Amino acid sequence: MAVAVMVAACGxxxxxxxxxxxxxxxxxxLYDAPSAKAKKLYVVGHGFPVEVVVVVEGWSKVRDxxxxxxxxxxxxxxxxxxxxxxxxxAQVREAADDSAPVAFQAQQHVLLELLEVSGSGWLRVRxxxxxxxxxxxxxxxxx
Numbered sequence: 490m491a492v493a494v495m496v497a498a499c500g501x502x503x504x505x506x507x508x509x510x511x512x513x514x515x516x517x518x519l520y521d522a523p524s525a526k527a528k529k530l531y532v533v534g535h536g537f538p539v540e541v542v543v544v545v546e547g548w549s550k551v552r553d554x555x556x557x558x559x560x561x562x563x564x565x566x567x568x569x570x571x572x573x574x575x576x577x578x579a580q581v582r583e584a585a586d587d588s589a590p591v592a593f594q595a596q597q598h599v600l601l602e603l604l605e606v607s608g609s610g611w612l613r614v615r616x617x618x619x620x621x622x623x624x625x626x627x628x629x630x631x632x
Contacts, residue, residue, distance in 0.1 A: 512567070574595045579624055581622040606632060
């Protein structure tokens with residue numbers, strides 16, 4: 490038992506899988522520290538995807554698609570998942586297959602609602618205007 494506690498304290502266990510969330514509010518402030526009195530860095534909108542790095546007393550340290558680390562009040566995060574397009578133009582297909590017809594194209598920085606993650610390197614996504622389809626994992630950030 491003491492060995493297991495010692496191993497856990499040393500961090501020898503692998504890190505857990507990345508936890509992604511999205512901003513639930515229409516506008517949320519990101520800070521440089523876990524306090525409303527900290528320096529305000531910028532404001533992000535509803536659906537902005539973030540990776541939760543650590544949670545401390547009602548605050549979440551998050552990483553965005555650019556890799557920047559900031560703090561946000563945890564209550565402003567949603568379980569709803571979104572992804573952001575990383576390429577200049579991404580093809581969203583009608584099926585999880587490179588030869589499937591294109592359902593729509595998404596420009597770089599467009600947010601897409603994540604509907605399903607498949608083990609084959611594809612994601613089922615929906616655009617806010619309604620169309621849905623499949624996009625390659627490598628074309629987006631947020632998974």
